[in-house]
Amino acid sequence: MPFDLISGRFIPEKSNIWRDCVDGYYDWVKEHIEEGAPLNESDHCGDPPLLLAAGGGHLSCMKLLMSEGADIEQRNVMMETPLSRAAHNGFILAVKYLLDQGADVNCLDLGDNTPLHWAAMRGHVEIVDLLLKYKADRTVRNKQDKLAIDMCQPCWSDAYRYTREVLAA
Template sequence: MPFDLITGKFVPEKSNIWRDCVDGYYDWVQEHIEDGAPLNEADHCGDPPLLLAAGNGHLAVCQLLLEEGADVEQRNVMGETPLIRAAHNGHLATVQYLIDKGAEVNSIDMGDNTALHWASMRGHVEIVKYLLAQGADRTLRNKQEKIPIDLCQPCWSNSYRFARQLLSAY
């Protein structure tokens, strides 16, 4: 149940089963799936369930949702996919799982950023390495005409130089 920071109370009417699932309530999510909750529809904030679980690194919930028929390429209002969100937030195991399940490694969001753009910018070196090994295109440009290596800047991450070295080597 969501907590309202202003009133200091739990507010049931603000509850959303998918947003709540990112807190790791696997059994609770499973119960809602059994009750017929939609797997591919966005919540009131524009995020579908798999994207929420992937973005928070809840691998077990991702597995459950995909086993039950969630679309691995579902998107939010910003065009992000579960893979993009997982790469952005640094969840390597989730990134690996989603790609194993058929996620498109070069899918783009509304800003034409790929998972590689986000992982590079955030300095998630192991994810950058994995995405490159899986065929991620390091030459794709986003709407600002930036390729992933251009986003490796100290203002975004302390490990930017390692991601830059990795991108330079490919």
């Protein structure tokens, strides 16, 4: 819930049903869908509901939203997709579900980063491996002219060496 950290009071105008519900409150998501809340529109912070659910690894909410017609390729203002956010945050089950549902494994965000770039940067070795199995293109360069393997740096992750090994194979 959106609270003012100083006063500890709830601020209704900063509330968002999608942002508040993706903490795993499946019934809350279901209730708002039944009330006709939009499935493919961004909230005031720029994030659509499936992207929020994927970014939090809330698989049951993701499945519900998809079954109700949420667009698997919905994007926020930074052009992130649910797959990009799940890969960035390390939620392998969310990544696998989205890939199985046909998400674009090579989708580009505003900086031309793919989910592989994000997973590599964060050292999510298993997700990097999974994305490669789903034919992620390791030759895509982002706007900084970086490949996913170039994102494997110790400043971003302690697992950078292992991630680099998977990408180099």
